[in-house]
Amino acid sequence: MNNIVLRKPFPHLFFIAVALVFPFVYPSEYAKHVFALIFIKIILCMSLRQMLLTGLLNLSIVSFMAIGAYFTAVLGTTLGMSFWIVMPLSGLTCSLIGLFFAFPVLRLKGAYFFIGTICFAVCVQTFFSNFYVETFAGVPGFTPIDVPHIKLPGFELDFMSHLSYYYLTFIIMLLSIVIFYRLENSRFGQYWKAISFADRLIETVGVDLLKSKILNFTISCFFAGIAGSLFAPLIGIITPHDFDLLFMFILVMFIVVGGTDSFWGPITGVIAISILAELLRDFGQYETIGYGFILVLALIFMPKGICGLIERFISSKKEVIKTPN
Numbered sequence: 001m002n003n004i005v006l007r008k009p010f011p012h013l014f015f016i017a018v019a020l021v022f023p024f025v026y027p028s029e030y031a032k033h034v035f036a037l038i039f040i041k042i043i044l045c046m047s048l049r050q051m052l053l054t055g056l057l058n059l060s061i062v063s064f065m066a067i068g069a070y071f072t073a074v075l076g077t078t079l080g081m082s083f084w085i086v087m088p089l090s091g092l093t094c095s096l097i098g099l100f101f102a103f104p105v106l107r108l109k110g111a112y113f114f115i116g117t118i119c120f121a122v123c124v125q126t127f128f129s130n131f132y133v134e135t136f137a138g139v140p141g142f143t144p145i146d147v148p149h150i151k152l153p154g155f156e157l158d159f160m161s162h163l164s165y166y167y168l169t170f171i172i173m174l175l176s177i178v179i180f181y182r183l184e185n186s187r188f189g190q191y192w193k194a195i196s197f198a199d200r201l202i203e204t205v206g207v208d209l210l211k212s213k214i215l216n217f218t219i220s221c222f223f224a225g226i227a228g229s230l231f232a233p234l235i236g237i238i239t240p241h242d243f244d245l246l247f248m249f250i251l252v253m254f255i256v257v258g259g260t261d262s263f264w265g266p267i268t269g270v271i272a273i274s275i276l277a278e279l280l281r282d283f284g285q286y287e288t289i290g291y292g293f294i295l296v297l298a299l300i301f302m303p304k305g306i307c308g309l310i311e312r313f314i315s316s317k318k319e320v321i322k323t324p325n
Contacts, residue, residue, distance in 0.1 A: 019170055023163050032162035033234070038274045039169035040230050045254050045266035046180045047223040052260060053184065054216055055196030059248045060101070060117035063124035064094040064221045066243035068228025070128060073142045073238060074135060083148035087229040094225030095218045102217040106210060121248065129240040141239035145232050159233070169230055176223055177267070183219065184263060192216050246288065253291060257298045259305025268306045 023032055044065055051058040068090040075081045075089070105116045128136050136142060148168065149158040159165050183189055191212045194202045203209050232238050250273075258269025273294065280287045302309055 016174070023166055029162045032166040034274065034278065036162065036166045036169045036234055037231075038270055039166075039173040040227050040234070041251070041254065041270045041274065042173050042267050043176045043223055043230075044227040045251055045258075045270055046176060047220040047227070048251055049255055049260070049263075049266050050180060050183070050192075051216060051220045052255070053189065053192040053196060054213055055199075056106075056113055056213075057252070058117050058217070058220065059114065059252075060105075060120040060124075061220060061224045062243045062248050062251065063121040064098060064224035065228035065231065066124055066128060066238075066240070067094050067097060068225030069232040069238045069243075070136055070142065070228075071225070072229040072232045073145045076233075077142075077144065077146045078135070080146075083146070083229075083233070084150075087226060090229040091222040091225040094228075095222040098218045098221030099214065102214045106213045106217060118245070118248075121243075121245070125240045125243060139240060141237045142232075143237035145236055145238070147233045165234055169234070172226065172230060176226070180223075181263060188212065188215060250291060253295045253298075255305075256295060257302070257305055259302075259307035261304055262307035262311070265305050265307045272306060 019035075022035070044061065048058060048061045051061070071090045071093055072083070072086050075086045076083055101120060105113060105120070108116050129139050147159050147165075150156065157164065159168055184192075191202065191207050194207075195209065195212060199209055235242075254269035254273055255266050256269070257273055258267065259265030262268075273291075276294070277287070277291075280290045283290065298305065304311075
C-alpha cells in the first residue's frame with residue numbers, strides 16, 4: 001500500500017490541503033484544539049510504531065513524552081528559556097535518557113522487555129508525583145506553562161490562539177512523518193524490519209543487533225520528547241496522571257486499529273479513534289469500556305487495521321478491472 005500511495009501523490013496533497021483550510025471551513029476553537037492534540041498523538045504513535053519495526057512493543061514511550069513535557073515546562077516557564085531551544089533540547093534529553101535505559105532493557109526478550117518498559121513508565125510517573133515537588137509540582141500538576149512565541153525586529157507572534165498552535169503542531173507533525181518515512185525506507189529501516197523476523201540471523205551478515213536496536217530506541221525517544229514538548233503548552237497544565245498506563249493502552253489501540261503493518265496505520269488510527277472518542281465523551285466512565293470493545297472488534301474483524309481494509313479494497317477493485325466480462 002505504501003508503494004501505491006507514493007506513486008500517486010495526490011492523496012497526500014489532498015489531505016494536506018484539507019488540513020490547511022480546515023480551521024477556516026470549520027472555525028471551531030474546540031475543533032482546532034482537538035486536532036492539535038491529534039497531530040501530537042500522531043508523532044507519538046509514529047515513535048511507538050518505529051520501535052515495533054524491530055518486533056518490540058515499547059510502552060515506556062509515554063514516559064519519554066512526560067520527560068519532554070516536564071523538561072519544557074521547567075526550562076520554559078521556570079527558567080524562561082526560549083521554546084525553540086527547549087523543544088530540541090527536550091528531544092535530545094529524552095534520547096540521552098533512552099540511551100542509558102536501552103542498554104539493559106534491550107537485552108531482554110519478549111514479555112520481559114514488555115514488563116521492563118512498563119516498570120520504567122511506572123517509575124517515571126512515581127518520580128514526577130512524589131519527588132522534587134517544588135520543581136515539578138507533584139500530583140496537582142505544573143501550571144501555568146508559557147506558550148511559544150517568536151520575537152523578531154518589527155514582528156512578534158505568540159502561539160496563544162488555537163489557530164496558531166494548530167498550524168505549529170501540524171508543521172512539526174509533517175516534518176516528523178517525513179523523517180520517519182525516510183528512516184523506515186533507509187538501510188537502517190531494513191535492518192530493523194529484519195530484526196523482527198530473525199534477529200540472530202541478521203548478525204551473521206555483519207549487522208550489530210544491539211546497536212541497531214539502540215539507534216531505533218533513541219530516535220523513538222527523541223520524537224516522544226518532541227511530542228511532550230508540544231503537549232505541555234497546548235494543555236497549559238501537566239500532571240503525572242496524564243502519562244499513565246491507560247494512555248499507553250490508548251496509543252496501542254491507535255496503532256492496532258489503524259494497522260501495524262502499514263506506515264500510515266498510526267495516522268489513520270489516531271484520527272479515526274480520536275474523532276470517535278469525541279462522540280463517546282458524553283458516556284463518561286463508560287468511555288474506557290468503549291475503547292476496550294473497539295480494540296477487541298478491531299482484532300477480530302480488522303486484524304490488519306483500517307489500512308489493511310483499504311488495501312484489500314484497492315486490490316479487489318484491480319481484480320475486477322482485470323477480469324474480462
